[in-house]
Amino acid sequence: MLLELIELSKSFKSSAEQVRAVDGISLTVDAGEFLAIKGPSGCGKSTLLLMVGGLLSPDSGRVLIEGTNPYELSNDERARFRSTHIGFVFQQFHLVPYFNVLDNVLTPALATRFPQAKEHATELISHFGLEHRLHHTPAELSTGEKQRVALARALFHQPKVLLADEPTGNLDSENSEIVLDALSQFAKNGGCVLMVTHDDQAVKSAQKVLGIKEGRLTPSEEAETLMTS
Numbered sequence: 001m002l003l004e005l006i007e008l009s010k011s012f013k014s015s016a017e018q019v020r021a022v023d024g025i026s027l028t029v030d031a032g033e034f035l036a037i038k039g040p041s042g043c044g045k046s047t048l049l050l051m052v053g054g055l056l057s058p059d060s061g062r063v064l065i066e067g068t069n070p071y072e073l074s075n076d077e078r079a080r081f082r083s084t085h086i087g088f089v090f091q092q093f094h095l096v097p098y099f100n101v102l103d104n105v106l107t108p109a110l111a112t113r114f115p116q117a118k119e120h121a122t123e124l125i126s127h128f129g130l131e132h133r134l135h136h137t138p139a140e141l142s143t144g145e146k147q148r149v150a151l152a153r154a155l156f157h158q159p160k161v162l163l164a165d166e167p168t169g170n171l172d173s174e175n176s177e178i179v180l181d182a183l184s185q186f187a188k189n190g191g192c193v194l195m196v197t198h199d200d201q202a203v204k205s206a207q208k209v210l211g212i213k214e215g216r217l218t219p220s221e222e223a224e225t226l227m228t229s
């Protein structure tokens, strides 16, 4: 089991009320699986993914990534664990604006000693067809190119777990297809992908689709209804 979530919950307190953003979610994703969770805005998708990625501590429940609970590690260990075991792809790319493409893809190497990091990063960049953009900054790239840089960075440490939050949200259909193909290929190569989205097209690439509503998973029949509503 590459990824296991057990009764994960998180609430936020605003001045007026307490919002239960994620409410007791349990699921597993195995090697070779691409799972999509689909739901409307505000239903808890990003909160869930941040907790899975070791970036937001849950109020209760457990996250196990290859058997390790990142929240049982020290801050430094958790940062290193995230960098080496989990790849992230976000809607907004989160590239470092003043780094060029090569240096952006190399950022995961900052926390670790990776032999021949530059050669490895260059290979990944070429894999995504961006060898002619090595020394460009993000501002000089198209949105599709930015997401391909983010993918290359996510794959730098050859993680087994790839987390994607609305990865096609800013992309046209051609670039969406490139990104979704890369996620599918990652699962085919033995990794696991957990993607959250509200995009009907994007979920078609996944092997399994669940719904999420008010912080709770809904069974797949309901997910079908959610998708067409």
Ligand SMILES: Nc1ncnc2c1ncn2[C@@H]1O[C@H](COP(=O)(O)OP(=O)(O)OP(=O)(O)O)[C@@H](O)[C@H]1O
Binding pocket: 012, 013, 014, 019, 020, 021, 039, 040, 041, 042, 043, 044, 045, 046, 047, 048, 198
């Ligand atoms: N830091 C926070 N402080 C207070 N409330 C928050 C915080 N983060 C999320 N929430 C609330 O938790 C709920 C779930 O938010 P979340 O961002 O996880 O939803 P989402 O499904 O990812 O939405 P979207 O698709 O619009 O990004 C929402 O009601 C949101 O307002």
